[in-house]
Amino acid sequence: MGQTEQKQSWWNNGQNRALVFQVVLTLAVVLFFWYIINNTLLNMEKRGIATGFGFLSQAAGFGIIQHLVAYDETYSFGRTFLVGLLNTLLVAVIGIVFATIIGLVVGVARLSSNWLISTLAAVYIEVFRNIPLLLQIFFWYFAVLRGLPLPRGSWEVNESFFMNIRGLYIPRPIFESGFSWVIWAVVLAFVVAFVIRRWARRRQAETGQQFNSTLAGLGVILILPLTVFFAVGSPLSWEVPVLKGFNFKGGMVVIPELTALVVALSIYTGAFIAEIVRSGILAVSHGQTEAALSLGLRPRRVLSLVVIPQALRVIIPQQTSQYLNLVKNSSLATAIGYPDLVSVFAGTTLNQTGQAMEVIAMTMGVYLFISLTISALMNWYNKKKMLIER
């Protein structure tokens, strides 16, 4: 290879070129940030805005319609951050659960051999995927939930669940002393189920004898806590909402903003997840199913041992980005006044304090943190499920 010996000019050497390019790039980025920071400090000085996070300990002085931790006007701006964050997480978790269920059901329905069912699923997917999420949130909030009756004419189920324009009223569970035993029983039951599963797997690997560990585990998880629950004298009662005057008292209330947001988010994301589930199932070639069937596996085992594990490999990466989208989309809550992080902290708190830099940085930091955490978790899970190639 005499050609490589050929004399090159300094500039034609790839490594030198890369070095120069990267030095220039770094300088440009540093200069850009220096320019921005310099401007920012000058502007802040001119407007008389003090930088720093001291405002977080000042009293907030505004109310928030839904708070999962104790909060009223006397709490600090720092507390509003926590309240908003918890509200965002609440929407995200409920939304992810419902979206996954809807997505699974609709995705499977889309593949059904029943023409009506698969067409309905297809219509659902195409309609809800192609309407902007913000419009859907508006639809559920302004068109559906604002059209509900006043408290007096509430829709009710069994005199304990009430739905009206002010929200969904449901009974509140009251845990009496001794309920901790039930919680411990639940924990114990899960441990026992896990141990049974491991034992059954090892025995099958060693002797080939099968043991229905799923059924046994489910049985333990159901029976053990129930037995303990009745043994310590049913330490749980319900506080039912009652109509008093113009509104309901007692029980728990799900504010209409939360309902609208959760419904819109789960229906919208569910449509995407349905397509992902379908793509995952279709990605497993039919030959695999036929091969498994010809080995004598029953259809259910074919599904759980052959189709689903391989489908998951296709599904998981896309599912991750859908979950991330859901968390980020939950910030559209601002539009209907649900007190999430953006609405409470980047909205009201920002307006009251004027600390734009700090507030926006904290808000974006939180979303960045949630996003990176979820994707790290899903990457870890994905790696576990990935095809091990040699």
Next chain:
Amino acid sequence: MTVYTKSSSADLLPPVSSVGVIGWVRQNLFSSVGSSLMSLCALYLLYMTVPPAINWAFIDADWFGMDRDACTSGGACWVFVTVRINQFLFGFYPSSEYWRVVLAFSIAGILVAWLLVDRAPYKGFVGLITLVVYPIVAYFLFYGGLGLEVVETHKWGGLMLTLILATIGMVCALPLGIILALGRRSSMPIAKSFSVIFIEFWRGVPLITVLFMSSVMLPIFMPEEMQIDKLLRALIGIIFFQSAYMAEVVRGGLQAIPKASMRRLRPWDFLTGSR
């Protein structure tokens, strides 16, 4: 010995239950007990929802009139849509200047159609006009100047604004996204890490906080004498946000190319500087 001849008996038709409408229904709707139950449930659901919806939207609806008083039949009130159609399309753009918007979009439509037709002549020239000359023309048509009345961006709105934001966003985000994708795949550590940080940052935050940031923070970032138009601020946010997503799409495409063909041809060596 009997000999089979084709005409000895007429071909039997398939059973009625497996062809035609009945056959299709049996096969696709009532193939099993479970399937039949699901079909019946779905039919009931459709019966409960579709006729009332059609009734509300079309049969009981009011279409014409000037205001709410025209809506008397209890169905949908489309009167507002017909009365305010201009606001849906143009926002608060002055009505005497509507022709400018229509003209700008028409030119865009003709240029794009030209580029989409397979055998159209002078494609390169038209493409150049679309990318270089048209934006300038469109700017003066939408915003004004050169003798046209100036229409401030806060008066823009409706479908027109949606299309403008979407088009400029897509056109600007694509090249930026390609550069970012190449940066992320490059072997230069600094260029790579800058690209990764940029992409992951914009993908990790919601668009609404990006818009918040660009409207609240951009004025703070810039020197005081430099006032950035509100629409432009939003546009910058959208472009950065979209370019990060575009970069990942491009990266996916690049990853699908087998390594061997990459080694054979690496036209961007001049950029990455690697051998």
